Structures are given as structure tokens and as C-alpha cells.
Amino acid sequence: xxxxxxxxxxxxxxxxxxxxxxxxARIISHxxxxxxxxxxxxxxxxxxxxxxxxxxxTGAPGTGKSTLVNAMTQIYRxxxxxxxxxxxDPTSPFSGGALLGDRVRMRDLAGDPGVFIRSMATRGSLGGxxxxxxxxxxxxxxxxxxxxxxxxxxxxxxxxxxxxxxxxTVVVEAPGLGDEVQAIKAxxxxxxxxxxxxxxxxxxxxxxxxxxxMMLSLGVPEKFQVMHHGRMLPVTMPASDKDPEAWTxxxxxxIATQSxxxxxxxxxxxxxxxxxxxxxxxxxxxxxxxxxxxxxxLRDALLNRVLDNAxxxxxxxxxxxxxxxxxxxxxxxxxxxxxxxxxxS
Amino acid sequence: MTTRKVxxxxxxxxxxxxxxxxxxxxRALRDAGFEVIYTGIxxxxxxxxxxxxxxDVDVVGLSILSGAHMALVPAVQKALKxxxxxxxxLLVGGIIPDEDVEALHKMGVQGVFxxxxxxxxxxxxxxxxxxxxxx
Ligand SMILES: Nc1nc2c(ncn2[C@@H]2O[C@H](COP(=O)(O)OP(=O)(O)OP(=O)(O)O)[C@@H](O)[C@H]2O)c(=O)[nH]1
Ligand SMILES: [Mg+2]
Numbered sequence: 001x002x003x004x005x006x007x008x009x010x011x012x013x014x015x016x017x018x019x020x021x022x023x024x025a026r027i028i029s030h031x032x033x034x035x036x037x038x039x040x041x042x043x044x045x046x047x048x049x050x051x052x053x054x055x056x057x058t059g060a061p062g063t064g065k066s067t068l069v070n071a072m073t074q075i076y077r078x079x080x081x082x083x084x085x086x087x088x089d090p091t092s093p094f095s096g097g098a099l100l101g102d103r104v105r106m107r108d109l110a111g112d113p114g115v116f117i118r119s120m121a122t123r124g125s126l127g128g129x130x131x132x133x134x135x136x137x138x139x140x141x142x143x144x145x146x147x148x149x150x151x152x153x154x155x156x157x158x159x160x161x162x163x164x165x166x167x168x169t170v171v172v173e174a175p176g177l178g179d180e181v182q183a184i185k186a187x188x189x190x191x192x193x194x195x196x197x198x199x200x201x202x203x204x205x206x207x208x209x210x211x212x213x214m215m216l217s218l219g220v221p222e223k224f225q226v227m228h229h230g231r232m233l234p235v236t237m238p239a240s241d242k243d244p245e246a247w248t249x250x251x252x253x254x255i256a257t258q259s260x261x262x263x264x265x266x267x268x269x270x271x272x273x274x275x276x277x278x279x280x281x282x283x284x285x286x287x288x289x290x291x292x293x294x295x296x297x298l299r300d301a302l303l304n305r306v307l308d309n310a311x312x313x314x315x316x317x318x319x320x321x322x323x324x325x326x327x328x329x330x331x332x333x334x335x336x337x338x339x340x341x342x343x344x345s
Numbered sequence: 346m347t348t349r350k351v352x353x354x355x356x357x358x359x360x361x362x363x364x365x366x367x368x369x370x371x372r373a374l375r376d377a378g379f380e381v382i383y384t385g386i387x388x389x390x391x392x393x394x395x396x397x398x399x400x401d402v403d404v405v406g407l408s409i410l411s412g413a414h415m416a417l418v419p420a421v422q423k424a425l426k427x428x429x430x431x432x433x434x435l436l437v438g439g440i441i442p443d444e445d446v447e448a449l450h451k452m453g454v455q456g457v458f459x460x461x462x463x464x465x466x467x468x469x470x471x472x473x474x475x476x477x478x479x480x
Contacts, residue, residue: 025398026401029352101385
């Protein structure tokens with residue numbers, strides 16, 4: 001058998017189609033590093049994507065996300081479903097390096113060709129991270145993995161943004177230490193499709209469940225409006241299968257270290273998957289995602305084009321003029337666009 | 346925009362359960378700007394090779410305190426070769442007697458670091474092996 005060519009776009013694409021895991025890993029690196037192969041690789045993979053169900057797992061540090069991903073993946077594997085895992089950890093703002101330790105909790109998945117785990121550092125870029133994660137998910141999707149689980153530490157806006165890549169977002173809570181307050185602060189309740197209250201072997205799990213139930217009933221009124229709405233108009237619009245918002249996030253108690261409650265959690269995720277498909281919400285989400293993505297890429301491409309074409313001196317001069325209030329920024333932008341001739345105005 | 350990062354797998358093969366040293370090195374490498382994938386204790390050679398492949402690392406660092414390095418290192422090399430990663434830079438750290446250092450080099454281990462090694466030495470060594478400017 002001749003060894004596959006892992007240096008070119010065509011070679012990498014052919015190899016990954018044949019299930020070559022080294023090619024898969026290389027493609028992910030090209031995308032993370034933004035090499036010149038990244039775009040043609042993504043373009044070549046795009047048509048093969050869109051089949052996987054993408055699951056985001058987020059929550060405060062140490063709540064047991066990786067342990068839960070390990071347990072969830074084992075259950076998917078028992079059902080014959082393949083799983084790609086993307087484990088995101090923060091890049092150190094001081095050194096630019098990162099310590100990616102999620103694999104430590106996923107050792108049960110080693111040696112299974114139906115699983116592929118990749119650790120990713122945030123690398124500092126905010127909007128860029130969500131895009132990079134979505135692109136890596138696309139690679140795993142195109143490689144044929146049926147579920148893709150993205151683990152992120154839910155502490156900031158960037159993690160919330162990553163959740164927008166996911167079809168189903170699982171928010172992981174653990175008892176104690178004002179977790180509930182943290183969740184609200186990060187705006188995490190709003191993105192949850194499913195809750196896992198992990199470490200249910202610990203004191204206070206029931207209280208966390210109660211707190212979540214209360215906050216759900218207070219904080220996300222639209223979902224309840226929809227239900228009322230549906231009940232008020234049962235003939236013309238049954239809420240359960242017409243309105244894409246009619247999903248109330250279920251709450252599952254889990255003990256990830258003992259794999260307790262995890263079957264129920266996986267069933268809950270799968271119920272949400274079916275719900276998205278049957279209600280048409282998945283299509284709607286895909287369309288929204290495509291619109292956002294197109295808009296963002298277009299903005300980047302045009303920005304880069306203008307910046308590439310403009311002389312550095314003229315940008316510097318305009319910045320100077322705007323800073324000195326000799327010129328307003330709107331006029332400056334128009335001049336820059338006119339000067340570079342990138343866009344007919 | 347190209348932002349290449351050096352990726353290093355830090356693993357502990359074999360049965361000894363002390364990973365303090367490995368964690369110290371892992372943190373030092375992070376502080377040097379590397380992306381460090383830490384896999385934890387009791388890794389089999391196949392687990393190490395598989396993780397190195399999935400994570401597409403430039404360097405594999407093994408921490409071995411058990412004294413079993415002369416058996417474990419060739420086993421890891423064999424596993425790396427099996428997945429096509431024989432070219433990855435291989436480092437071994439731990440309690441390695443002088444007479445074994447030469448033998449490990451002969452086996453193709455690029456760097457062998459004893460207990461007295463400063464983490465800066467390891468960082469410099471990686472930069473040099475990969476042909477990179479020190480940060
Ligand atoms: N008692 C108990 N401990 C758990 C449970 N699940 C995870 N842990 C422990 O909690 C600690 C953190 O688990 P991880 O899975 O690494 O948590 P994480 O949320 O991925 O952590 P980060 O990625 O660092 O944010 C580990 O020591 C786990 O063994 C559980 O259900 N019960
Ligand atoms: Mg984790």
C-alpha cells in the first residue's frame with residue numbers, strides 16, 4: 001500500500017475520505033493555524049458536512065464536563081454511534097501557551113476507532129474562536145462522526161458564542177458555591193437546551209435542581225408563553241410540533257464518575273435532536289447560522305481587501321486625522337474605500 | 346493569518362503514579378508559549394501514540410520515574426511508528442542513570458533529561474530541535 005500524500009489539499013481530502021486519522025488531525029491543524037491550505041480544505045469538505053448532530057457541553061470550571069463527555073461518549077458507542085470530541089481550554093494570556101488537560105478524564109475512550117478527540121486552545125481570538133471551533137466540527141462531521149461533542153469552560157462570552165455552533169447545548173452545573181449565580185452572570189441559562197446537575201453524589205444536588213427550575217420559570221418566559229399560546233390555539237397551531245421555541249430544557253441529575261444518570265442525559269439530548277428535526281427548528285438554525293457565517297466572512301474578506309490595498313501611510317494619516325478631530329470617522333472610511341477602489345460606491 | 350503553535354504531548358507511561366514532575370514540566374512548557382496536551386498517568390504505548398496522532402503534536406515528552414525506561418521507550422517508539430509518527434521529536438525525562446542516557450540516544454530519543462534539569466533547558470531544546478527562534 002502506498003502511503004497517502006498528506007501535504008496537498010487533494011491528498012489530504014482523499015485520505016480523510018478513506019478514514020485516515022492522521023490526515024484528519026493534519027487538516028484540523030491547518031485550520032487552527034490558518035495556513036494557506038485551510039480554506040481550500042474547508043471548501044472541499046463542506047459538501048460532506050451537515051450530517052452530524054453537534055452537542056455543546058459547557059459549565060463552570062471543574063463541574064465535571066470532561067468526565068461527563070467520557071461517560072456520554074461511552075453510551076453513544078454502546079449504541080453504535082461514532083463520536084468526535086473537541087475539548088477547548090483557555091490560552092494563557094501571558095505566554096500564549098495552553099495546558100490542555102481534558103484528555104485525562106477521557107481515558108476510557110482510548111483505542112476506539114469510532115472516537116476522535118482533539119484538544120483546542122482558545123488562542124485569544126473572540127469571534128475567531130467560535131469560527132475555528134465550527135470549522136473543526138465541520139472536519140469531524142465530514143469525516144463521518146455522527147455526534148460531535150464540544151466541551152468549553154462556560155465563563156465568558158466566547159464560550160457562549162461557541163454554543164451557537166451546537167445544535168444542542170448541555171449546561172453542566174454542580175452543587176455548592178453559588179453556581180446558580182455564576183450561570184446567570186455568563187448568560188448561560190439562555191443557551192441551555194438540556195441541564196445536567198453533575199456530582200449528584202454530593203450534598204446539595206437537589207437544591208441546585210430546585211434553583212434551576214425556579215430560574216427557568218422566572219428567566220425564560222417566552223417558552224411558557226409559547227405553551228400558553230399553543231394551548232390557546234390548539235387547532236390552528238399545536239405548539240409541540242409547529243413552534244420551534246416550544247422546548248422546555250429538561251434537568252438531569254448525573255454522577256459522571258459512576259456513569260449514573262448519563263443514559264437519561266443522552267436520551268434527553270437525543271430527544272432534543274428529534275425535536276429540532278421534527279419541528280423544523282434545525283433547518284431554521286442552519287439557515288440562521290449560514291446567514292451569520294456569510295455575513296461575518298464577508299465582513300472579514302472586505303476588510304482585509306481594503307486593508308491590503310490601502311497604503312499604510314494613508315491609513316495612519318486618516319487615523320491621525322480622526323484622532324485630532326480634523327476628520328470624522330465616517331468620511332475617513334468613505335475615503336479609504338474610494339482610494340482603494342475595492343468597492344464601487 | 347498564520348499562527349502556528351508548537352504542540353507538545355506530555356505523558357506518563359508505565360505504572361508509577363507520581364505525576365508531579367510531569368505537571369511541573371507541562372506548566373513550564375505552557376509558560377514558554379507551547380500548547381501542552383497532558384494525558385495523565387498510566388498511559389499505555391498505544392494510548393500515547395493515538396493521542397499524539399489525534400493531537401498532531403510536534404513533540405512527545407515521556408516522564409518515567411519507575412526505572413522501566415529501557416523497556417517503555419522502545420515500546421512507545423514502536424507504537425509511534427505503527428501510526429506513522431516515527432518523525433516526532435521524542436523526549437524522556439525522569440530518573441535515568443548515566444549509562445542509560447547514551448543507550449536512549451542510540452535508540453533515537455532526541456532529548457534525555459535527568460532530575461536536575463531546569464525547565465528552561467527543555468524549552469531551549471525543543472526550540473532548537475524544531476528550528477525555532479527562542480521566544
Ligand atoms: N464526586 C464527584 N466528582 C466528580 C463527578 N464528576 C466529575 N468529578 C470530579 O470532578 C473533578 C473535575 O472533573 P472534570 O471532568 O475534569 O471537570 P471539568 O468540568 O471538565 O473541568 P475543567 O475542564 O477544568 O473545567 C475530577 O476530579 C472528577 O473526578 C461526579 O459526578 N461526582
Ligand atoms: Mg474539562
